[in-house]
Amino acid sequence: MRVTSFPLMTLRDAPSEAEIISHKLLLQGGYIRRVSSGIYAYMPLMLKVIEKISTIIDKELIKIGCSKLLLPQLHPGELWEKSGRWEGYTAGEGIMFNLKDRHERSYGLAPTHEEVITNIASEILKSYKQLPVCYYQIQTKFRDEIRPRFGLMRGREFIMKDGYSFHSSENDLKIFYKKMEKSYENIFKNCGLETIGVDADSGAIGGAASKEFMVTAYAGEDSILYTKSGSYAANIEKAVSIPKESKPIINFNKTLIETPNQKAIEDICKFNNIDATQIVKVILYLGEFEDNTKVPIAACIRGDQNINEIKMFNLLNEIYDSNLINLSIIDNQSLNNDNLIDLPIGYLGPDISDEIINKNSQWEKQWIRIIDYSASKLKSFISGANQVNFHKYFKSWKYLDDTFITSDIRNAQEGDFVSSEKKETLIEKKGIEIGHIFQLGQKYSEKLNAKFSSRNGGLENLWMGCYGIGVTRLAQAAIEQNHDNEGICWPIQIAPFNVVLIPTNFKDPLQKNLSEEIYMEFKKNNIDVLLDDRDERAGVKFKDADLIGIPFRIIIGRDSINNQVELVSRLNKNKLKVSMNNILESFINESKLMYN
RNA sequence: CGGGGCGUGGCGCAGCUUGGUAGCGCGGGUGCUUUGGGAGCACUAGGUCGUAGGUUCGAAUCCUAUCGCCCCGACCA
Numbered sequence: 001m002r003v004t005s006f007p008l009m010t011l012r013d014a015p016s017e018a019e020i021i022s023h024k025l026l027l028q029g030g031y032i033r034r035v036s037s038g039i040y041a042y043m044p045l046m047l048k049v050i051e052k053i054s055t056i057i058d059k060e061l062i063k064i065g066c067s068k069l070l071l072p073q074l075h076p077g078e079l080w081e082k083s084g085r086w087e088g089y090t091a092g093e094g095i096m097f098n099l100k101d102r103h104e105r106s107y108g109l110a111p112t113h114e115e116v117i118t119n120i121a122s123e124i125l126k127s128y129k130q131l132p133v134c135y136y137q138i139q140t141k142f143r144d145e146i147r148p149r150f151g152l153m154r155g156r157e158f159i160m161k162d163g164y165s166f167h168s169s170e171n172d173l174k175i176f177y178k179k180m181e182k183s184y185e186n187i188f189k190n191c192g193l194e195t196i197g198v199d200a201d202s203g204a205i206g207g208a209a210s211k212e213f214m215v216t217a218y219a220g221e222d223s224i225l226y227t228k229s230g231s232y233a234a235n236i237e238k239a240v241s242i243p244k245e246s247k248p249i250i251n252f253n254k255t256l257i258e259t260p261n262q263k264a265i266e267d268i269c270k271f272n273n274i275d276a277t278q279i280v281k282v283i284l285y286l287g288e289f290e291d292n293t294k295v296p297i298a299a300c301i302r303g304d305q306n307i308n309e310i311k312m313f314n315l316l317n318e319i320y321d322s323n324l325i326n327l328s329i330i331d332n333q334s335l336n337n338d339n340l341i342d343l344p345i346g347y348l349g350p351d352i353s354d355e356i357i358n359k360n361s362q363w364e365k366q367w368i369r370i371i372d373y374s375a376s377k378l379k380s381f382i383s384g385a386n387q388v389n390f391h392k393y394f395k396s397w398k399y400l401d402d403t404f405i406t407s408d409i410r411n412a413q414e415g416d417f418v419s420s421e422k423k424e425t426l427i428e429k430k431g432i433e434i435g436h437i438f439q440l441g442q443k444y445s446e447k448l449n450a451k452f453s454s455r456n457g458g459l460e461n462l463w464m465g466c467y468g469i470g471v472t473r474l475a476q477a478a479i480e481q482n483h484d485n486e487g488i489c490w491p492i493q494i495a496p497f498n499v500v501l502i503p504t505n506f507k508d509p510l511q512k513n514l515s516e517e518i519y520m521e522f523k524k525n526n527i528d529v530l531l532d533d534r535d536e537r538a539g540v541k542f543k544d545a546d547l548i549g550i551p552f553r554i555i556i557g558r559d560s561i562n563n564q565v566e567l568v569s570r571l572n573k574n575k576l577k578v579s580m581n582n583i584l585e586s587f588i589n590e591s592k593l594m595y596n
Numbered sequence: 597c598g599g600g601g602c603g604u605g606g607c608g609c610a611g612c613u614u615g616g617u618a619g620c621g622c623g624g625g626u627g628c629u630u631u632g633g634g635a636g637c638a639c640u641a642g643g644u645c646g647u648a649g650g651u652u653c654g655a656a657u658c659c660u661a662u663c664g665c666c667c668c669g670a671c672c673a
Contacts, residue, residue, distance in 0.1 A: 012622050012634070013608040017666055028607090037665065095671070112673095146597080146671055153673095160673055212673095221672090326670090436673065470673030504632050539633035546633090557632060566632095 001497070003532045007044055010544050020219040022479035023151035025488050029548045038148025038156035042472075045548060048496035049475050050159060054138050056190045056493065057161050057469060060183045066134040066163055071116050073140060077106030079115045083447045095143050109142035114444045114466060117164045121462060122450030128168040131452065131462075132176055136163030138471060150219065152472040153432070159471040167463040168454060170441070177209065177439050180467050184213055184435050187469070192491020192594070193434075193478055198224050199234040200436065201310055210438040213469075214431030215477040222433055225412050225426040232418045232426070237310040240408060241416035241426055246277035246302065249380050249393075257382065257391045263346025265303045268382070268391060279303030280375045280383040280394070282348040284330040285312070286363070289322040296330070296339075296357060298367045299409060300350045300383075302374035306411040312370065315407050319368075339363050347384040349392055350375075350404075369403055372410045432477040433470070440464040479549075488549025489571050492594040497530040499587060500550040504538035504557035511556045514565065514580060518554060521584055546570065552591060554583065 009030040017034070018024040026032045031046040042050060058068065077098065080086035089096040090108065098108040110116070117135060125131065141160045148156050165180070167173040181197065188195040193215055200212040212235055214224050225241070226233035234240070262268045265276050285297040297316075299307055309327060316324045330340070339361040354366050375381070376397065385392035397404075414428035445451070445462040454460045475494070482489045492498055501518055503511040515531060522529040530550065532541045538557070545553050555566040559577065567576040567586055571594075578586045 009606095010634095011607050015607065016602085016609090019667070034665090093671070141673080143672075147667095147669085149667080154671090158673070162673085328670090433673065468673050473673055502632095507631095537631055537633085537635065539631090539635080542633045544634085555632075 001530050003530065003534050006530070008544065008548070009043075010547055018151065020150050020153075020480065021483055022219065022476045023153070025479055025483060025547070025549075026151055026476060029488060031548075032151065034151075038145060038154070040152060040155060040157075045496045046475070049490075049494055050471060052494045052496075053191060053471050053474060054161075057138065057187055057471070060187045060190070061134075061136055061163065064134075064179050064183050066136050066165075068137065069135050070137050070139065071110075071113050073110050073142070075108050075110050075116055077108055079119055079448075080108060083115050083118075083444060085115070095145070097142050097144050110139075111141055111143045112468075113137070113139075113162055114164065114440070114464075115448065118444045118448045118450050118462075118464065121164075121166050122445070122448060125166055125450070125452055125462065127453045128455050131166055131168045132172055134163055134165035134176070134180075134465075134467075136161060136467070150476075152476040153219075153221075155472065158473065161469040161471055163467040165465040165467070166445075166450075167465070168452065168460075170463055173439055173441070173463040173465050174209075177437065177465050180437055180465070181211060184437060184467070184469070188213060188215075188435070188474075190493055191474065191478065192493040193474070193481060195434070196224060196226060196233055196431065198226065198431075199238050201235065201237040201314070208439045208441055210436065212433050213435035215434050215474075215481055216429050216431050217477060217480040218430055219480050220430030220432045222431050223428055224431045225414070225416075225428050227418055227424040227426060229424060231424060234412075236411060236428075237308065239412035239426070241412035241418060242420060242422070243302070243305060243374050243410070243413075243416050244277075246374075246378060247275040249278050249382075252380070252393050255393050256385060257393065258389060259347075259391045260389045262389075262391075269303075272391075274382055276304035277302055278378075278382055280350060280378065280381045282350055282352065282384060283307055284343075284348065284352075285309075286328055286330050287316050287324055287368075288326040288328075289320060289324055291322040293322065294363045295320075296363050296367050298348070298350065298352055298369045299372070300370065300375045300404075301372040301410055302378065305372065305374045306413075307372075308409055308411045311407075312409045315370070315405075315409060316368075319405070344384065344386055344388045347386060347388055347390060349384040349386045350394075350397075352386050366403075368405070370405045370407060370409055371397075373406065373408055374410055376404075376406045432473065432480065434474040434477050435467075435469045437467045438465060440466050483549075486543075487547035490549040490551055492551040492591055495549065495551050496528075497550050498528045498591060499552040499554060500530040500532055500545050501554050501556065502532050502538070502541045502545060504541075504555065506533055506535055508560070510560050514560050514563075515556045517580070518556070518565070518583055522587075525584060527587070551594060552587065554587070 011028045014024040014028040018027050030043055032040045032042060035041055077086050090098045096108045096111050100106055138161045140157055142157055145154055145156050148154055165176050195213045195215055198212050198214060200210045223236035225236060225239040259268055262271055265279055269276055280300050281303050283299045287295040287297055301307055313324055313327050339358050341356045341358055357363055357365050380395050382391055382393055414426055416426045418424045442461040445464055450462045451459040452462055479488050501515050503515040506512055519531045551570050553568050563580045564577055565583055567578050
């Protein structure tokens with residue numbers, strides 16, 4: 001490609017709407033243009049990156065026997081009603097854009113494709129002999145995100161690779177899932193990215209096992225915890241660990257401790273010579289269920305630890321028959337809500353009385369008391385006295401009644417031990433989720449009646465897996481991981497061009513001829529080359545090349561007279577003077593080093 | 597949805613407090629000079645001051661409403 005016929009439109013200043021570096025660079029480099037909140041145009045440079053990523057994905061997935069297809073974006077509401085997701089995705093979460101056609105029939109723009117593919121699978125997959133199969137597509141998805149942000153990181157329209165596999169048994173699903181996991185590792189490695197695979201919460205999509213692939217970067221929205229050796233890695237939503245030991249309480253003789261205006265754990269520790277690990281803090285939640293019951297919850301955890309609301313959410317869902325819709329902290333505002341009487345916030349203890357729940361309240365009249373293991377393991381502890389300005393010494397949990405549920409509702413954190421052997425500790429980093437694989441099981445096949453004839457002649461529900469990669473997000477995450485002060489430093493595997501030719505003065509016939517010669521030779525050898533044939537000063541071309549992040553550049557300048565050019569690496573600015581005759585060979589050798 | 601911030605040529609901003617008929621840098625065009633890290637000089641084009649209403653002799657500026665965008669929380673590839 002030649003710059004004069006390729007729309008290169010870099011900006012001198014980054015638009016002020018961008019916050020994180022990768023978003024700024026995408027806009028400033030002219031890769032994307034915003035059309036509306038969370039909706040972007042992919043300009044030619046961007047499309048080249050997307051295509052490179054897509055090709056890498058295709059290659060790996062075809063290797064494990066997946067078939068590419070293209071599904072519709074507009075889905076009949078009826079199909080989503082069958083799976084039971086229409087209400088929740090439209091009226092409920094509102095994540096699904098939906099509309100009516102001229103006949104008043106409901107349609108939705110696809111946020112994901114389980115319904116459509118399962119429906120098709122039910123029609124074409126009749127026998128176990130046809131299994132397993134895996135279909136995938138690279139498609140635009142639509143999600144009316146509550147808050148789109150960071151450019152392509154969380155758009156409302158974005159490109160995703162989504163794959164769906166069908167199996168005759170759970171075991172076969174598990175085998176394929178493993179294959180896919182390996183395949184994902186290859187894909188991300190082939191994109192030149194550093195990723196880490198973590199155990200994840202399967203969330204709304206549901207299913208047994210699930211794994212997320214994270215690009216580690218400061219701007220990440222997720223926290224991940226892992227060990228140095230790689231023996232353990234999990235999303236903070238799911239991570240389980242053993243916190244550091246608590247300090248034992250010795251010779252404590254007071255029962256009631258006066259703690260005037262000491263609501264924060266910090267203050268209580270400071271003024272009373274107590275360690276945070278000796279305190280049990282109690283946080284109140286309200287769980288709202290699908291069947292309209294509202295359940296007040298007292299969650300107890302060791303003073304130095306934090307509650308993991310996802311774990312709590314999942315726990316409550318397990319305990320109750322109805323689905324939990326919302327879980328929120330009961331804070332001061334709720335005091336006015338006629339539901340509680342005299343709530344001594346800051347002085348709550350695990351034995352908080354059921355009496356304080358107002359008799360006229362819509363809530364259940366009993367606290368669900370959940371104790372995290374970090375608290376339940378304490379032999380004795382300090383906690384609130386349920387009385388303003390007082391805390392209390394609890395000699396043991398024993399004399400409290402036994403209505404407590406003991407579970408893991410705690411956030412793992414850096415420095416925690418992985419197992420009881422206490423050999424390895426956890427490291428915490430921010431990550432950007434770019435891939436997620438799930439073992440769905442039979443959730444969708446059951447709802448959509450997708451059955452096959454099994455070996456023994458009976459009809460069974462198909463076993464399903466689903467596998468996503470955020471293609472546009474991956475591209476931006478790659479920038480977040482690979483940039484410097486001058487601009488983007490694309491991994492060569494997904495760079496829009498592998499090399500840019502920069503004649504410092506294109507009007508000079510000698511430089512022009514040499515440039516054209518190299519250009520032709522590189523093209524003949526299928527190298528993705530960009531020729532900056534603009535009549536611009538060298539500095540302008542250098543700045544642009546740095547900004548858009550082409551991994552190599554060849555400068556055709558003052559040494560042209562000796563038939564020499566310079567090969568420069570974007571990443572480390574290493575310069576190599578090369579004779580014209582060897583430039584192709586030198587480039588191939590140098591660029592090879594960048595592929596792993 | 598709750599909390600915060602911002603809308604002024606393509607991009608970055610000033611002007612608004614204290615109303616007086618819109619300005620700077622970059623970018624665009626033309627010419628000359630320059631040419632290895634976003635050149636210099638001269639000329640030039642380009643703006644419903646987000647939108648609607650109000651106050652006023654007069655509104656980018658004050659008031660009201662409304663729309664859009666960005667950031668912090670719940671959603672997720």
